[in-house]
Amino acid sequence: MEKALVVIGLKKSYGDTVAVNNLNLEVCKGEVFGLLGHNGAGKSTSIECILGVKKPDSGEIQLLGKNPVKDRKQLFEKVGVQFQQSNYQDRITVAEICEATHSLYKAPSDWKKLLQVFGLGELKRKTVSELSGGERQRLSVLLALVPNPELVFLDELTTGLDTKARRDAWRYLELLKSQGMTIFLTSHYMDEVEALCDRICILKKGSIIAMGKVRELIDKSPYDSLEDAYLWYTGEEGAVNESAYHLA
């Protein structure tokens, strides 16, 4: 299988704190890959190093066979990114940010259609600051898809979305996957991970503690749900009861 992403020996520390410790992973083209772990496990740092936004202490990254720093301009024609937190220019409207993003690419998707898909068509004239948390989140995912990318990074794609919006987003990502898009995502929702991901990698304190197909990882654990298996892998089964809250 052709590789969309290859990470070899990625390391990144902030002062004495090791954020990512010797990360090795490969993502095939057309695959949906989930990077899991608690807050602070190193997911966002890994993504930012992979994208060349942060400089890793050591390690090698190949993104669509290219170097994210040296081949930046070429590469980001085909790579879409949604950061965990997105800020926009003051007083910019939804239509303006979409149009501006659209203008940056040679062969982008139709942003007006995307607005409909993400249920934001009615909000075109509103400023981004007037949107609710869920609407902003949908907008940030939408903007990552504007380049019509071969590979898209979605960092906590459905945090803050209501149930219906989540399901709509999943359905759309499944459609994109069926068209051959590679998706690299992080999520705290195990139902989402189970519904979307082919393979997952679980990080704990910057190191990989488990990686493989979703089914395989569940089978290797003493549990039969991904949520329980995940907590077992991260060594915190005791917290299962509390974690039930987070599903809602």
Added chain:
Amino acid sequence: MRALITLLKTELKLTVRGMDTLIFGVVFPCIVAIILGIVVGSRPAFEGADYTFMQQSFGAIAAIGICATGLMGLPLTVADYRHKKILKRFRVTPVSPALMLGIQFIVNLIMSVASFVLVLAVCMLFFGYRMTGSFVGFAMSYLLVLLSIYSMGLMLASISPNIKTANLLCCLIYFPMLIFSGATLPYEVMPKGLQRAANILPLTQGIKLLKGTSLGTPLENILMPVVIIVALAIISIGVAVKTFRWE
């Protein structure tokens, strides 16, 4: 090209909506022109001068718009976008640093020219101002001064580690320059000592150039300041693009 035009259109709209560049860069110079016009406008610049105080000050008032846009609007917008991690989002798109800086350059240039046109209109319509010198010469000097101030602004934007430093540096350069270069306080009324100190400020030289061309008085040693301004502009823009940081 499509990116340039779309981003330019968007950023221009945002700048107008943002109001501050509009107030300090466009409205403020008009107010200075109006006050000066009312107070001393039609008086001769000095005993026996064959041009009015307004004609003498016109170049200086025109320079206020250049400073407000180039030393406040331009660097503070770039620093703000970096601070808010808006540039980080652009970092993962195919856009180049030169384009990002270039767009802010052009947006502020448009605001500055708008300011100039309004000041010219106010002075001509209400205070009978006429440019006795060469308009082409004045326009060339205007662009030269703009280039030197903007390149300084771009460099400030790139070298400031955060928005606080950017703010501080801009204020440290903007206000003394605005007051002592002759842009607001007429150079001619300053004591000799202060004039000598003010001569070091690049804007003072720029305003002399603007005054000379707008009045049509002979310019001495024009080549040297022009060469210095252009050289400084090239170096500053080089430093700005080289040290540009997305985050």
